Amino acid sequence: MRIREGDPLEIYTDHEGEVIFKKYSPIGEMAQFAGQYAETLHKTCGLSVVICDRDVVIACAGLPKREYIDRKIAMEAESLIENRQLYHAPEAGGVSIVDGGYPIGCLMPIITEGDITGCVASLRTGDNDGKIAPELEAKLIQTAAGFLGKQLES
DSSP states (O other): OOOOTTOOEEEEEOTTOOEEEEEOOTTGGGHHHHHHHHHHHHHHHOOEEEEEOSSBEEEEESSOHHHHTTOBOOHHHHHHHHTTSOEEOOSSOOOBSSTTSOBEEEEEEEEETTEEEEEEEEEOOSSSTTSSOHHHHHHHHHHHHHHHHHHHHO
16 A cells, blocks of 8 residues: 555554554545445445545445455556546446456545545446436436545534
8 A cells, every 4th residue: 555645644653662654544434334325325226336445445335345345446446536526437348446346337536625535436247237327327426425525524
């Protein structure tokens, strides 16, 4: 894991006085809540959803948890998050959220107090493709990212 400029850190000392830096993930603190939100989107809309912090997947629904939770985000997905705007994939192909995973259908960064804290994305698994209109999928993902961002601010 890389530490980027502006990343929040937790600082600890061990019994020998050594300093230990650990990346702090605000969205990771609400992993259970994020998981419930993802599960609700999956049950009500049929979307396969992942919620990530800046480094790893912290929650998912409609996907095998063992294959996604705590997996590092792919470099291409990181680039999409850094763009700070909605990404809606073309019909065929696309970027995966994790290496070797399903392609992203729609992705929206979670922005808290002007900083990127993670993202919400729907994935194309074959099971959910075409069940809802692309515009509705985009609005649902944007709403989830906006809501989680506001929760982190309070």
